[in-house]
Amino acid sequence: xxxxxxxxxxxxxxxxxxxxxxxxxxxxxxxxxxxxxxxxxxxxxxxxxxxxxxxxxxxxxxxxxxxx
Amino acid sequence: xxxxxxxxxxxxxxxxxxxxxxxxxxxxxxxxxxxxxxxxxxxxxxxxxxxxxxxxxxxxxxxxxxxxxxxxxxxxxxxxxxxxxxxxxxxxxxxxxxxxxxxxxxxxxxxxxxxxxxxxxxxxxxxxxxxxxxxxxxxxxxxxxxxxxxxxxxxxxxxxxxxxxxxxxxxxxxxxxxxxxxxxxxxxxxxxxxxxxxxxxxxxxxxxxxxxxxxxxxxxxxxxxxxxxxxxxxxxxxxxxxxxxxxxxxxxxxxxxxxxxxxxxxxxxxxxxxxxxxxxxxxxxxxxxxxxxxxxxxxxxxxxxxxxxxxxxxxxxxxxxxxxxxxxxxxxxxxxxxxxxxxxxxxxxxxxxxxxxxxxxxxxxxxxxxxxxxxxxxxxxxxxxxxxxxxxxxxxxxxxxxxxx
Numbered sequence: 001x002x003x004x005x006x007x008x009x010x011x012x013x014x015x016x017x018x019x020x021x022x023x024x025x026x027x028x029x030x031x032x033x034x035x036x037x038x039x040x041x042x043x044x045x046x047x048x049x050x051x052x053x054x055x056x057x058x059x060x061x062x063x064x065x066x067x068x
Numbered sequence: 069x070x071x072x073x074x075x076x077x078x079x080x081x082x083x084x085x086x087x088x089x090x091x092x093x094x095x096x097x098x099x100x101x102x103x104x105x106x107x108x109x110x111x112x113x114x115x116x117x118x119x120x121x122x123x124x125x126x127x128x129x130x131x132x133x134x135x136x137x138x139x140x141x142x143x144x145x146x147x148x149x150x151x152x153x154x155x156x157x158x159x160x161x162x163x164x165x166x167x168x169x170x171x172x173x174x175x176x177x178x179x180x181x182x183x184x185x186x187x188x189x190x191x192x193x194x195x196x197x198x199x200x201x202x203x204x205x206x207x208x209x210x211x212x213x214x215x216x217x218x219x220x221x222x223x224x225x226x227x228x229x230x231x232x233x234x235x236x237x238x239x240x241x242x243x244x245x246x247x248x249x250x251x252x253x254x255x256x257x258x259x260x261x262x263x264x265x266x267x268x269x270x271x272x273x274x275x276x277x278x279x280x281x282x283x284x285x286x287x288x289x290x291x292x293x294x295x296x297x298x299x300x301x302x303x304x305x306x307x308x309x310x311x312x313x314x315x316x317x318x319x320x321x322x323x324x325x326x327x328x329x330x331x332x333x334x335x336x337x338x339x340x341x342x343x344x345x346x347x348x349x350x351x352x353x354x355x356x357x358x359x360x361x362x363x364x365x366x367x368x369x370x371x372x373x374x375x376x377x378x379x380x381x382x383x384x385x386x387x388x389x390x391x392x393x394x395x396x397x398x399x400x401x402x403x404x405x406x407x408x409x410x411x412x413x414x415x416x417x418x419x420x421x422x423x424x425x426x427x428x429x430x431x432x433x434x435x436x437x438x439x440x441x442x443x444x445x446x447x448x449x450x451x452x453x454x455x456x457x458x459x460x461x462x463x464x465x466x467x468x469x470x471x472x473x
Contacts, residue, residue: 011171012178013421018429019409021183031178050409056421057130 001045002063003038015054020047033059076375079107079115082144082360082384089457090326090355091401096120096389105375108384110142116382117375118144120389122396122413124373128385129417134364136420138164141363142382145462149254160296160303163311163420170419176291177304177423180229180283186426189225193434196224201442209472210449217439218321218469219313222431226312229427230305231275231282240264244310248462268302268309275301283308308424315357316428318458318465320435323351325455325469326403327436328448333405338440347405348432353412354403356388359464362416387413443473 003023012031016024022044025034040048052060083095099106100120108118119125128134138148139158158164162173179185204216211217223241227234246252246260272284276298279285284305287296296304327334337343361384370377377383390413392400397410415422422428440446448455449470456467 011174011419011421012182013415014181014183014426017183018426026178026182026184028179030175031180031182032175054409054411056417057419 001040001042001048001065003035003040003048004061004063005033005035006059006061007032009057010059011057013056015056016051016060019054020044020051023048024051076107077103079109081109081111082118082386084145084360084459086457086459089329089452089455090322090403092356092359092386092388092392096386096392100389100393105373108144110144110382111147112142114142114382116142116384117372117377118384118386119372120386120393121373122390122393122411125385125387125390125413126411126417128364128372128383129362129413129420131364131370131418132167133367133370134383135166135367136164136170136364137166138363140380141365144360144363144384146250147254149258158303159299160301160305161307162304162423163307167419173304174419174423176287180286181423181426183426186430189229189427190430190434192228193221193225193431194438196221197435197438201438205442210470211472213324213469213471214317214321214466217435218324219317221320221435222316222428223313225427225431226309229283229312230308231280231284232271232305232309236267239267240309241313244313245461247310248314250460250462264306264310265302268305269298271305272298272301311422312424312427314463315424316431318357318463319351319355319428319432321469322355322357322465323432323436324439324446324471325448325452325466326351326355327440328446328471329452330403333403334440337405337437338444341437343405344433344437346407346409347436348429349409349412350403350405350407351432352414353391353397353407353410355464356391356412356414357464358387358414358416358462360384360462361386361388362420385413387416443471446471446473448472 010032012026014026016033017026023037023040025036027034048062052062083093086093104121104124106118108116110116119128162170200217200220204211223237224234243260243264246256275285276288279289287301337347364383366377366379366381368379394400415425449472455469458465458467
């Protein structure tokens with residue numbers, strides 16, 4: 001899995017930092033999303049999906065790597 | 069009947085009559101099933117639209133073809149007096165702004181309300197909660213939980229965060245309450261607005277001269293390049309003060325009432341402290357205190373689920389109906405504190421999703437468990453039917469909550 005974010009769309013609601021703090025933080029400058037780990041380990045995939053689903057501005061894109 | 073562009077019923081006013089304490093008006097269920105995009109008649113006589121399905125509400129609130137400009141919208145439950153030439157009606161009020169102006173203000177403010185910053189407030193919030201519980205314990209039962217606990221905690225927190233003197237709370241609590249009352253007359257509303265506006269303007273001038281390290285003073289210092297006018301700062305202050313007061317206060321009191329009426333759920337929360345995160349989200353969903361929803365105005369002609377919404381028409385998104393949509397939530401009318409994280413819209417959705425939501429979460433996550441830990445035998449001091457509900461306010465809740473322990 002690879003995480004991509006569109007910071008232009010982000011308004012800093014904080015759903016990602018709340019629900020997946022291992023993967024997301026918020027900028028000190030304007031509160032927008034900061035990705036801490038853009039290739040999360042499988043154990044954190046569910047959290048990444050939750051963060052993406054709860055984002056009010058669909059900022060978070062997940063590229064799911066097909067299983068080999 | 070299916071939701072197609074023909075066969076619309078005649079426009080009706082927004083359903084507001086509840087038959088159960090915690091459930092939204094029953095008409096919403098029927099509308100959601102039979103006419104999810106229905107014609108709505110507003111108190112100003114104009115006709116617009118009401119959305120009751122979760123998917124439609126979310127889509128509307130994320131759609132930039134709709135404006136949040138409150139001065140162009142009809143209000144669903146009462147006429148709101150507007151003075152178009154009055155800068156105080158608009159300045160700094162980011163809730164009514166559209167991009168790019170909204171983006172500018174939101175970016176400027178969000179850093180003060182991040183998850184991390186709000187968590188840093190936890191020790192102070194715990195202290196405030198504890199002091200109010202001490203005072204309740206000293207006075208002994210019974211108590212009215214609203215003035216003893218639910219109102220002062222968020223009030224004190226937002227005052228400290230903004231740098232608003234807490235001693236002045238009687239004035240702005242009275243004014244906020246007038247602004248949110250459905251039956252307030254127009255003169256009373258405008259007078260309350262003017263009083264708060266004047267207060268905030270004077271406060272901003274004070275902050276320019278004597279910065280105190282709180283949010284309003286920091287806004288003046290941190291963003292010199294944007295050079296916020298006194299009017300914009302007063303508007304921001306007014307919005308944050310009002311929003312910080314009424315919302316969490318009502319969630320604390322109404323949430324406590326709901327927990328007392330669901331003893332098995334309350335017991336589970338007491339047994340498992342980790343349940344508090346999902347419990348708070350579930351209470352937000354189940355109670356949806358922004359009971360009349362939120363409005364948008366179409367900037368252009370738009371089709372919503374097959375219905376033709378014309379440019380200039382107001383659309384009401386019923387957050388309460390969306391949060392009880394069985395297509396999104398299993399057994400939506402059940403309070404289930406263990407419900408898995410869901411896309412509830414209690415804080416709205418899209419670019420305007422609540423700026424203070426992380427503060428509200430921290431306050432609730434501290435306050436509910438602390439209250440029930442301190443008073444494990446907490447109970448209503450009157451029959452549930454005698455608790456005066458806030459049917460008559462924009463924000464739902466209880467006017468009083470007599471409790472004993």
